Amino acid sequence: MPTxxxxxxxxxxxxxxxxxxxxxxPPDILVGIGDDAALIKHxxxxxxxxxxxxxxGVHFNMDFMTPFQLGFKLVSVNVSDIYAMGGKPKFLLLNIxxxxxxxxxxxxxxxxxxxxxxxxxxxxxxxxxxxxSHKDMILxxxxxxxxxxxxxxxxxxxxxxxxVTGNLGDSAxxxxxxxxxxxxxxxxxxxxxxxSKELRAESKDTLLYALRSKLPAKGLKWNDIExxxxxxxxxxxxxPGRFISSATSMIxxxxxxxxxxxxxxxxxxVGARIYVENIPLSSQFKKVASGLGIFPVKLALSGGEDYxxxxxxxxxxxxxxxxxxxxxxxxxxxxYPSGRKRAFSAEGYQxxxxxx
Amino acid sequence: MPTxxxxxxxxxxxxxxxxxxxxxxPPDILVGIGDDAALIKHxxxxxxxxxxxxxxGVHFNMDFMTPFQLGFKLVSVNVSDIYAMGGKPKFLLLNIxxxxxxxxxxxxxxxxxxxxxxxxxxxxxxxxxxxxSHKDMILxxxxxxxxxxxxxxxxxxxxxxxxVTGNLGDSAxxxxxxxxxxxxxxxxxxxxxxxSKELRAESKDTLLYALRSKLPAKGLKWNDIExxxxxxxxxxxxxPGRFISSATSMIxxxxxxxxxxxxxxxxxxVGARIYVENIPLSSQFKKVASGLGIFPVKLALSGGEDYxxxxxxxxxxxxxxxxxxxxxxxxxxxxYPSGRKRAFSAEGYQxxxxxx
Numbered sequence: 001m002p003t004x005x006x007x008x009x010x011x012x013x014x015x016x017x018x019x020x021x022x023x024x025x026p027p028d029i030l031v032g033i034g035d036d037a038a039l040i041k042h043x044x045x046x047x048x049x050x051x052x053x054x055x056x057g058v059h060f061n062m063d064f065m066t067p068f069q070l071g072f073k074l075v076s077v078n079v080s081d082i083y084a085m086g087g088k089p090k091f092l093l094l095n096i097x098x099x100x101x102x103x104x105x106x107x108x109x110x111x112x113x114x115x116x117x118x119x120x121x122x123x124x125x126x127x128x129x130x131x132x133s134h135k136d137m138i139l140x141x142x143x144x145x146x147x148x149x150x151x152x153x154x155x156x157x158x159x160x161x162x163x164v165t166g167n168l169g170d171s172a173x174x175x176x177x178x179x180x181x182x183x184x185x186x187x188x189x190x191x192x193x194x195x196s197k198e199l200r201a202e203s204k205d206t207l208l209y210a211l212r213s214k215l216p217a218k219g220l221k222w223n224d225i226e227x228x229x230x231x232x233x234x235x236x237x238x239x240p241g242r243f244i245s246s247a248t249s250m251i252x253x254x255x256x257x258x259x260x261x262x263x264x265x266x267x268x269x270v271g272a273r274i275y276v277e278n279i280p281l282s283s284q285f286k287k288v289a290s291g292l293g294i295f296p297v298k299l300a301l302s303g304g305e306d307y308x309x310x311x312x313x314x315x316x317x318x319x320x321x322x323x324x325x326x327x328x329x330x331x332x333x334x335x336y337p338s339g340r341k342r343a344f345s346a347e348g349y350q351x352x353x354x355x356x
Numbered sequence: 357m358p359t360x361x362x363x364x365x366x367x368x369x370x371x372x373x374x375x376x377x378x379x380x381x382p383p384d385i386l387v388g389i390g391d392d393a394a395l396i397k398h399x400x401x402x403x404x405x406x407x408x409x410x411x412x413g414v415h416f417n418m419d420f421m422t423p424f425q426l427g428f429k430l431v432s433v434n435v436s437d438i439y440a441m442g443g444k445p446k447f448l449l450l451n452i453x454x455x456x457x458x459x460x461x462x463x464x465x466x467x468x469x470x471x472x473x474x475x476x477x478x479x480x481x482x483x484x485x486x487x488x489s490h491k492d493m494i495l496x497x498x499x500x501x502x503x504x505x506x507x508x509x510x511x512x513x514x515x516x517x518x519x520v521t522g523n524l525g526d527s528a529x530x531x532x533x534x535x536x537x538x539x540x541x542x543x544x545x546x547x548x549x550x551x552s553k554e555l556r557a558e559s560k561d562t563l564l565y566a567l568r569s570k571l572p573a574k575g576l577k578w579n580d581i582e583x584x585x586x587x588x589x590x591x592x593x594x595x596p597g598r599f600i601s602s603a604t605s606m607i608x609x610x611x612x613x614x615x616x617x618x619x620x621x622x623x624x625x626v627g628a629r630i631y632v633e634n635i636p637l638s639s640q641f642k643k644v645a646s647g648l649g650i651f652p653v654k655l656a657l658s659g660g661e662d663y664x665x666x667x668x669x670x671x672x673x674x675x676x677x678x679x680x681x682x683x684x685x686x687x688x689x690x691x692y693p694s695g696r697k698r699a700f701s702a703e704g705y706q707x708x709x710x711x712x
Binding site for chain 2: 050
């Protein structure tokens with residue numbers, strides 16, 4: 001059977017299919033997909049809104065990701081922003097521009113990935129827009145959520161401790177692996193779902209074959225590289241729920257620890273001291289980074305796309321999160337185990353910088 | 357002075373400038389630009405959300421529009437969607453992807469246009485995202501508003517009259533003019549503002565010179581073409597406020613009268629009869645269309661981008677809007693003055709259609 005192209009389906013038919021797939025709404029959605037705007041019933045909670053755009057070849061590369069993974073990641077990235085304000089995400093709107101000869105199968109897989117993430121975070125798709133692009137795929141998501149207590153970037157106080165919710169650098173290391181593998185890698189769709197052995201076996205074989213011929217390192221195992229690839233390809237946003245009542249400020253790490261900490265410091269008008277030996281690195285990351293000839297701390301400090309939460313809380317609180325530094329009056333430094341200090345600036349991923 | 361490029365400014369600096377320009381918020385914005393998400397204080401009204409994406413070369417052409425006009429239009433198009441639900445727009449979020457060598461002047465003009473439209477509709481910019489694109493500029497806007505009574509596409513009843521709020525075809529005719537002029541046309545920024553005679557004179561001369569060499573028609577005047585160009589380049593959304601209490605259904609005409617009426621009929625599960633002689637055509641449109649060799653009714657029925665409201669109301673109501681047809685049980689026809697009927701289908705602009 002020949003592959004069905006988008007140009008043969010038409011925008012209206014595709015919209016109708018998407019509508020059927022996602023049109024199961026809670027009572028507070030008075031109007032969902034299919035009208036000029038979506039209508040949300042008023043509540044007594046404050047409303048959070050975030051929006052984000054991803055351009056093919058700039059923010060993602062279809063040579064490295066399946067459409068399913070892309071759909072999943074687009075949602076996760078926006079959920080992470082709502083979580084970073086202390087909120088609960090709920091309603092999603094998607095704008096998608098695609099080339100006319102896009103496969104129907106690719107589109108369906110993309111929306112399957114969106115749906116998988118929507119289930120994980122209990123979201124509802126309530127609107128958006130489909131259109132044509134010349135060549136690159138362009139995605140834009142808007143996510144609406146609710147907040148009781150909310151956390152700004154601007155609340156950090158001198159003397160507060162700085163925490164993160166998980167390991168840093170895994171995602172950036174996953175990207176380095178993908179650059180060597182140069183093809184999408186199939187992962188189990190969710191870790192929670194019953195393992196599909198066939199899928200796992202297939203991706204594992206393909207992958208290790210590719211790696212054997214490309215990596216200088218020996219002895220890398222699927223169990224070492226899978227979590228790193230997953231953190232980059234299908235990141236799950238961290239719900240900081242249990243820390244919200246104690247935290248004084250919060251931001252999610254999307255552009256890299258240092259640049260996002262710098263932003264938090266700017267907004268809070270404070271400094272920060274980060275202890276390099278406290279930066280949490282996974283054993284897999286350390287092992288694979290060594291195989292790739294990468295210095296792990298550098299990647300963990302500025303790699304980006306960690307989607308862990310970075311937050312501050314008074315030092316009097318005892319929190320079950322990873323303590324990586326302290327808020328200072330103005331000095332912004334990284335402290336090495338030797339005691340050597342290095343000032344940091346807004347390093348990390350700046351889209352318009354001429355230096356990368 | 358050499359022209360400053362985006363790559364020399366950097367994303368953070370540009371964000372800071374945008375933030376300063378727009379950071380004047382009403383008390384219901386608890387967090388605006390500059391955090392992970394915007395935070396809107398709860399109210400007792402229901403919330404409307406719409407989002408839209410515009411891709412250079414697909415939805416707009418920088419050979420035909422100034423950056424100021426583009427910014428203005430992006431906002432108007434989204435306001436039109438909120439109006440079409442019977443709502444009041446209030447909060448704007450913008451995602452923008454631009455090539456790295458974009459002029460600072462172009463960016464500033466774009467945001468001036470956004471700001472001009474924001475003033476017109478009393479909006480506040482509360483969030484968004486800036487990033488790089490390969491070549492084409494990509495814009496995505498999300499607009500949030502409030503509604504007391506709201507109007508769906510699905511409320512039309514058999515026997516209702518069909519109305520529009522203004523002339524059709526002007527915008528499509530403006531586009532035809534631009535395709536011949538092949539350059540952006542300067543218009544007074546607003547009709548309400550004191551007229552800048554220099555600007556007007558400059559654009560008029562340039563334009564008439566260009567037209568003289570390209571149009572077969574003689575005797576076209578600036579006063580004829582200006583409203584047509586304006587309706588395409590800097591459309592103002594129509595607030596249907598005074599019709600909301602009477603209307604049973606509403607949609608804004610973005611893709612063309614017939615395709616948008618078809619959508620309204622589909623959602624309402626009814627038919628429609630449109631009387632061609634009732635279609636409102638401006639005198640300028642009729643004059644210029646004749647000069648361009650265009651059949652006005654065809655363009656008015658399917659040209660698109662009119663951004664007039666199309667709505668239905670019981671025939672017992674006497675409304676000061678333009679009555680163009682009646683809602684029927686199932687037949688969907690255009691009736692010509694001769695009495696000849698023609699069935700219509702979902703004609704108009706379908707982005708993925710292979711036929712255009």
